Amino acid sequence: MSITPLMPVYPRCDTRPVEGDGVYLIGESGKRYLDFASGIAVNLLGHSHEGLIKAVQDQAAKLMHVSNLYGSPQGESLAQRLVDNSFADTVFFTNSGAEAVECAIKAARRYHHVAGNPHKTDIITFNNAFHGRTMATISAANSAKMHDGFTPLLPGFKYCDFDDLEGAKALIDENTAGFLVEPVQGEGGIRPASKEFLQGLRQLADEHDLMLVLDEVQCGMARTGTLFAYEQYGIEPDILASAKGIGGGFPLGACLATEKGAQGMVIGTHGSTYGGNPLAMAAGEAVLDAVLAPGFLDHVNEMGERLRGALQQMIGNHPDMFESVRGMGLMLGVKMKPEFESRPFVNWMREGAGLLAVAAADNVMRVLPPLIITEEHIHEFVSKLSAAADEYKAQAND
Numbered sequence: 231m232s233i234t235p236l237m238p239v240y241p242r243c244d245t246r247p248v249e250g251d252g253v254y255l256i257g258e259s260g261k262r263y264l265d266f267a268s269g270i271a272v273n274l275l276g277h278s279h280e281g282l283i284k285a286v287q288d289q290a291a292k293l294m295h296v297s298n299l300y301g302s303p304q305g306e307s308l309a310q311r312l313v314d315n316s317f318a319d320t321v322f323f324t325n326s327g328a329e330a331v332e333c334a335i336k337a338a339r340r341y342h343h344v345a346g347n348p349h350k351t352d353i354i355t356f357n358n359a360f361h362g363r364t365m366a367t368i369s370a371a372n373s374a375k376m377h378d379g380f381t382p383l384l385p386g387f388k389y390c391d392f393d394d395l396e397g398a399k400a401l402i403d404e405n406t407a408g409f410l411v412e413p414v415q416g417e418g419g420i421r422p423a424s425k426e427f428l429q430g431l432r433q434l435a436d437e438h439d440l441m442l443v444l445d446e447v448q449c450g451m452a453r454t455g456t457l458f459a460y461e462q463y464g465i466e467p468d469i470l471a472s473a474k475g476i477g478g479g480f481p482l483g484a485c486l487a488t489e490k491g492a493q494g495m496v497i498g499t500h501g502s503t504y505g506g507n508p509l510a511m512a513a514g515e516a517v518l519d520a521v522l523a524p525g526f527l528d529h530v531n532e533m534g535e536r537l538r539g540a541l542q543q544m545i546g547n548h549p550d551m552f553e554s555v556r557g558m559g560l561m562l563g564v565k566m567k568p569e570f571e572s573r574p575f576v577n578w579m580r581e582g583a584g585l586l587a588v589a590a591a592d593n594v595m596r597v598l599p600p601l602i603i604t605e606e607h608i609h610e611f612v613s614k615l616s617a618a619a620d621e622y623k624a625q626a627n628d
């Protein structure tokens with residue numbers, strides 16, 4: 231038998247983390263890595279955050295799981311806090327981002343179903359988007375690579391260029407249910423939507439009675455400097471998918487909606503065995519305790535500006551290798567010159583300099599540090615990155 235016990239769907243590298251220490255990961259051999267990847271925007275409080283550990287430990291000792299057949303004081307409390315701090319009136323808890331997007335898609339379709347328009351099922355989505363790996367969420371993304379071998383896809387998605395408002399408008403017809411869009415594309419290469427685009431989608435949704443669904447699985451939860459990214463666009467969605475950072479490392483996702491957006495989600499329409507269990511709620515509460523504490527978002531914004539500035543200065547010293555820095559808050563991307571691919575360079579940084587970042591589409595290196603970083607971490611990251619770039623070029627020329 232040659233297949234590995236762990237199904238070989240990931241190109242896993244030789245770094246094998248066994249412990250975390252704040253902003254650092256520690257490998258099997260004891261090597262320390264400065265983690266500016268954060269489990270892909272998950273570990274927003276770093277790796278050994280006292281409040282998060284204590285919340286999960288205490289709750290694990292008290293009650294880990296009960297069925298959704300019973301009342302949930304834990305779920306009510308976390309849902310109320312999310313409602314109090316966002317556009318939403320109601321929340322469905324999931325275990326992952328894809329499930330949060332699934333719930334969002336179902337809510338958008340049900341909205342029209344109960345409004346007497348069951349033919350309105352189609353959702354307009356955008357090229358280079360990523361919404362997850364379930365059948366519905368791969369169908370929602372226009373990616374031949376993700377579709378390969380998995381057809382037939384779920385019908386009801388129409389694709390358009392990201393940030394192309396006229397293109398989106400042209401796709402609207404009598405069967406359209408809504409839009410599904412990331413305010414800042416993550417996997418697609420840290421591409422923030424323009425204000426005109428998101429505001430335009432909001433306006434089209436209002437004019438045509440469509441659902442505006444935001445996928446903030448990666449860009450939400452304080453990553454861009456506001457609790458949710460939409461706040462910086464001067465709009466509010468009808469439905470929003472959150473996950474990744476919301477559990478700080480504990481598997482947790484959430485589908486947030488207005489009362490209108492969730493009007494079809496009545497008893498019996500949706501469910502999840504684990505979704506919203508007390509252990510996950512405890513993790514979510516601990517994350518919100520930290521993120522909503524006075525000064526936390528200010529810190530994210532300040533560190534975001536400093537990191538962006540330092541990266542900008544760094545790329546100025548390597549104009550042959552890096553093109554630009556883009557993104558919002560601590561969701562940053564460094565676009566590389568076509569002569570240098572981001573993926574092998576990210577590997578080089580990890581092996582050579584002990585720096586963790588993540589490659590993304592469009593030849594971008596994603597920089598997604600824990601939101602608790604300090605200036606010292608930024609200095610360490612950027613100076614080691616600059617040295618790694620020099621060494622990379624030297625070995626490439628050998």
Ligand SMILES: *Cc1c(COP(=O)(O)O)cnc(C)c1O
Nearest residue numbers: 326327328360361362416447448
């Ligand atoms: C990661 C991601 C998802 C999928 O989340 P999973 O927890 O992996 O299912 C969906 N949308 C966006 C924007 C993401 O970045």
